[in-house]
Amino acid sequence: MNPAPLTLTAPAKLNLMLRILGRRDDGYHELQTVFQLLDFGDALSFQENSDASIQLHCPGVDLPPEQNLVYRAAQLLRQACGKPQLGATIAVDKKLPAGGGIGGGSSDAATALLGLNHLWQCRLSLDDLAELARQLGADVPVFVRGHSAFAEGIGEQLTAVxxxxxxxxxxxxxxxxxxxxxxxxxxxxxxxxxxxxxxxxxxxxxxxxxxxxxxxxxxxxxxxxxxxxxxxxxxxxxxxxxxxxxxxxxxxxxxxxxxxxxxxxxxxxxxxxxxxxxxxxxxxxxxxxxxxxxxx
Ligand SMILES: C[C@@](CO)(OP(=O)(O)O)[C@H](O)COP(=O)(O)OP(=O)(O)OC[C@H]1O[C@@H](n2ccc(N)nc2=O)[C@H](O)[C@@H]1O
Ligand SMILES: Nc1ncnc2c1ncn2[C@@H]1O[C@H](COP(=O)(O)OP(=O)(O)O)[C@@H](O)[C@H]1O
CATH class of the missing domain: 3.30.70.890 (GHMP kinase, C-terminal domain)
Structure with missing residues (x-):
């Protein structure tokens, strides 16, 4: 019998203030914001599988699985820890509206990095995971760090508050x-x-x-x-x-x-x-x- 799945909440965030300071040469914007984490979010459950595939069930997000941030996070982590034989079945129960400014997709991605790092025993540090997170989106690192924060840069330079x-x-x-x-x-x-x-x-x-x-x-x-x-x-x-x-x-x-x-x-x-x-x-x-x- 398979062990019970690992189930985690992917919390929403609110930007309690947000200032745009300027635009960088690469098109991204310098900003300052306060990320307030909430005790409410999507629910992700993870189960290891033995066929080296990433199976994603994410009803409510109308995207091909390969474009879903959860799938992309899983791929990135598997690559980063150099273990292509790893597989997982991931189910996402969406409670947060997509494109709402409450970070649902970003939080799902961060939760996939954290959950699979644990399940697959990759043993990457939070610093390593935050670096992978940045590659997935400017809003993803705060959810990996897991603390409400004042953010600068493109949103990835974080001071816990x-x-x-x-x-x-x-x-x-x-x-x-x-x-x-x-x-x-x-x-x-x-x-x-x-x-x-x-x-x-x-x-x-x-x-x-x-x-x-x-x-x-x-x-x-x-x-x-x-x-x-x-x-x-x-x-x-x-x-x-x-x-x-x-x-x-x-x-x-x-x-x-x-x-x-x-x-x-x-x-x-x-x-x-x-x-x-x-x-x-x-x-x-x-x-x-x-x-x-x-x-x-
Ligand atoms: C504005 C904020 C505030 O928290 O949130 P949301 O409303 O999306 O939740 C974030 O900065 C959004 O972060 P996130 O949604 O992760 O953005 P990304 O996927 O990295 O980028 C999407 C697009 O937004 C632009 N972008 C994003 C962040 C930033 N500091 N400057 C930018 O110019 C880029 O053009 C990029 O192509
Ligand atoms: N697991 C996911 N959940 C929600 N949206 C996702 C997911 N994966 C990719 N996306 C894409 O990311 C976009 C932004 O989603 P989200 O982070 O919820 O909104 P916002 O950036 O406004 O806070 C969505 O429009 C969707 O196309």
Whole structure:
């Protein structure tokens, strides 16, 4: 009988602030952002197989398997550890909307690197895995490191931070925003002033800090292209400080308690999709992996 599969949560992220500082020669953008990890996400389960194949089941993501970030992560890891004979069956239960700015695809990729590194006993360090992650996407390393963080560079230079615990209500408008299309739009603001590292003080971000630096340079452009995003943010701003995450389409507001978030959730207009999640400093993936490692 096969052993029980390894099941891990691939958490969502929110960008609590996001400034675009400029464009590099390779086309990528220098930015500053705060990644807040959430205690909610997709569920990935991994089982080793003996036929050296990567079998992926990922209903809800309309892509050929070879283009799915989970499959690409598995291939990359297998190559990096020089063991082409390794195989795995991976099932993804998608709970996070793709193209929502909450990092679902990136988090799935990071979770595949972490889960398979464990399952296949590749023994790559977090530094090695973060380097593979960078090759898969600018947003992937933060999920490999597994800690909420202030990010610079293209999003891969990370300083772990501790963020005042809050509950987030996330509205998920049904439009799919292309990150690449937004970054290449000439109307995008690309010259924001940088926050100095001194402003991070003791790396503990409280509500006062978050209110002072809140904002997202993508917001005006996204709202002009997708009016339903602006409509969702405007509605949410009547109940809290609402803003866009990443390139959208999701918008969010933070609350002091779960019940405060639930009250607003219950009042949302009929037919609007949303979820509530708690902000966490440490990724659930890492907590689950540590527990799993202790029991096998
Ligand atoms: C904007 C952010 C903020 O967290 O998030 P999302 O809204 O996508 O979640 C990220 O920087 C997105 O990261 P990610 O989604 O991993 O981007 P990638 O796959 O590496 O790149 C997609 C495309 O976006 C552009 N890109 C990405 C990151 C960056 N710092 N500068 C860029 O110009 C590039 O044109 C690239 O071709
Ligand atoms: N496992 C996956 N889950 C979601 N999207 C994926 C996955 N693999 C590849 N993708 C592609 O990545 C794109 C961005 O997905 P995602 O990370 O969820 O959004 P965002 O970058 O807006 O946070 C999707 O539009 C999809 O084409």
């Amino acid at each position: 501790s963020i005042e615990p809050r509950w987030y209500l996330v509205l998920t408008p049904a439009c799919h925003v292309s990150t690449a299309a937004l970054f290449s739009d000439p109307r995008l603001t690309r010259d924001s002033a940088a926050i100095t590292l001194a402003a991070l003080r003791d790396r503990r971000l409280n509500t006062h800090w978050l209110n002072e630096y809140a904002g997202n340079d993508f917001q005006p452009l996204v709202e002009s292209l997708y009016p339903e995003v602006g409509e969702a943010r405007e509605w949410l701003s009547r109940h809290g400080q609402a803003q866009l995450t990443g390139t959208g389409a999701c918008v969010f507001a933070g609350f002091e308690s779960e019940s405060a978030a639930q009250q607003v959730f219950a009042e949302r207009p009929e037919g609007w999709s949303a979820f509530i999640a708690q902000g966490v400093d440490k990724s659930p993936t890492h907590r689950q992996l540590a527990k799993f490692a202790a029991t096998v």
